[in-house]
Amino acid sequence: MSILDPEIWTGRLYSSGWRKGSGTPAAVSEAATGTRLGTIGTATADDVADAGAAAAAAQPGWAATSFRERAAVMHRAVAALEAHRDDITDFMIRETGCTRPKAAQEIVKAVGELTASAALVDGPCGDLLPHETPGVLSMARRVPVGTVGVISPWNAPLMLAIRAVAPALALGNAVLLKPAPESPVSGGVLLARIFQEAGLPDGLLHVLPGGADTGEAVVRSPHTAVISFTGSSAAGRRVGEIAGGMLKRVVLELGGNNAYIVLDDADLDAAVNNAAWGSLLHQGQICMATGRHLVHESLADAYVERLTAHVRSLTVGDPTRPEVRVGPLISERQADRVHEIVTASVAAGSVLRAGGTQDGPFYTPTVLDRVTPEARAFHDEIFGPVLPVTRFSDDDEAVELANATRYGLSAAIHTGSLGRGLALAGRLRTGMVHINGQTINDAPHVPMGGTGDSGNGGRYGGHWNLDEFTQWQWVTARATPGTYPV
Structure with a gap:
């Protein structure tokens, strides 16, 4: 039995x-x-x-x-x-x-x-x-x-x-x-x-x-x-x-609205791989999921292109099928909410690069480019398979954007310089930071928690x-x- x-x-x-x-x-x-x-x-x-x-x-x-x-x-x-x-x-x-x-x-x-x-x-x-x-x-x-x-x-x-x-x-x-x-x-x-x-x-x-x-x-x-x-x-x-x-x-x-910072010296392929995992694991329905992709303007076009190609390759459907990589949201109501945020963000000027469609509780992985801090996809906890990309020009702007949230749970930084990453981590108002990793990390022996609305x-x-x-x-x-x- x-x-x-x-x-x-x-x-x-x-x-x-x-x-x-x-x-x-x-x-x-x-x-x-x-x-x-x-x-x-x-x-x-x-x-x-x-x-x-x-x-x-x-x-x-x-x-x-x-x-x-x-x-x-x-x-x-x-x-x-x-x-x-x-x-x-x-x-x-x-x-x-x-x-x-x-x-x-x-x-x-x-x-x-x-x-x-x-x-x-x-x-x-x-x-x-x-x-x-x-x-x-x-x-x-x-x-x-x-x-x-x-x-x-x-x-x-x-x-x-x-x-x-x-x-x-x-x-x-x-x-x-x-x-x-x-x-x-x-x-x-x-x-x-x-x-x-x-x-x-x-x-x-x-x-x-x-x-x-x-x-x-x-x-x-x-x-x-x-x-x-x-x-x-x-x-x-x-x-x-x-x-x-x-x-x-x-x-x-x-909750969380976790920043994923890609600096101008980052390994682009590794950054995209980590980003997709951080945003799409369990359809983004994780408090530590990557909610905002903050990418240096010199890498942003290539980053968005590779991210878009990756999410378009993923099979959406019933997770009992082995080929499926993106399952349903917990309810159709949650999928409706995700679609509402995406639609409002596009109306506010965000550019839809992939996805943006709903079928009952299923929502296609969605890449939004040129998302501004005024867009709902920037300031709301989406809890769905949405990857909003915001561009920045220097480290100070990256920190300002990362901290522009009520939440303070997790963050990640991709850089070729460990020292630069550690210096940036010390400026982030968040309970956890992962350098050259992704935002969804926990283990039984570490202190898990956040501050603010997290x-x-x-x-x-x-x-x-x-x-x-x-x-x-x-x-x-x-x-x-x-x-x-x-």
Whole structure:
């Protein structure tokens, strides 16, 4: 039986076992064809309340468990992912519309997150501090926050959920996970199933599919001490507003409009290759996708010509077909939005070099040339397969254009001079910069996050997870009680 067999989850959610949700069941559909894959149970505020109480009851025992056992659960979850790799890949392609290489890479990333989370628990967990009284032990130690609320998106549903769920659990917390309505299986059911197979005790992970009201219930739950949210900037503001009013820690990883700078001494072929990957991976539906191609005027004509030829060679269609390189957007509504941005940008003076056509949820890879900062294709996060090219005359103008955005997530610089690239990187207001690389980069051991409309500076990855999913406790201990003048 497949690990994602619909008989397991149809009409159900995972909260202290598989059970019927109180909300209206929701269809799970194939992105490319609309074919129904099943029906998922959804959670109401009452379900969230029950899950929060169960998580709070189960968490202390889990926190007291040996760090070796918590690490072992992570390793067994890796084994479950590996054992069911083919079934998981096939379902992710159908549910999210991604291509097979993208699905395969997402599983690799998820394995890395689990492995890194296992490694978190056997490292140092505090500091030994001096004390003014001889013989008194004084220490600061990290302790679990309790229960973490995780609200994850649809564009990389497995990886972007597990990067918060795995370290939170490994560090001794319980988790309430609210996956995106567009991908409740790949981003929710799948995590429940692999942790079931890994032997995670009941009550520690609750998967609560639903819409914005379910997510808000997770944020408002008296049991969630930290909220990890990945999604749009608009929704992130709402999460931050609610969490801030309740004095909760919140980790926001939001949208991006990422600059890709091609200097006049760049390797043109490499720049085009990296640019196409950065803009077209998963049809551009990635927060780190290349949103603005800033190209030196001496290379721009050749750059646009090669980029245009490349995107015209790509096959668009159902990603279950092996020859397809560009699949559907997550919905026809999203494709409509992309087309609206392209049309408005052409009306504003941008030159359409390739693409610009829509067929239901499918959108052809589109190259726009001579895009000005006034065009929507320059200042909006497109979240589609669109490559807007803007020309600049010198490094100062490149920096000015790159920083002319509300976002601050990722950037890339192509140059023949490493020193020049490093100097330019230091002037960019962004959380990540990649010299002679592309904008879509992450790894389990690095600090992942952005600033501005891209997030609040919180970081996922490596030991930075300790800052998000544990809290400090100061402890002193003495062999005999002290005495004080009263």
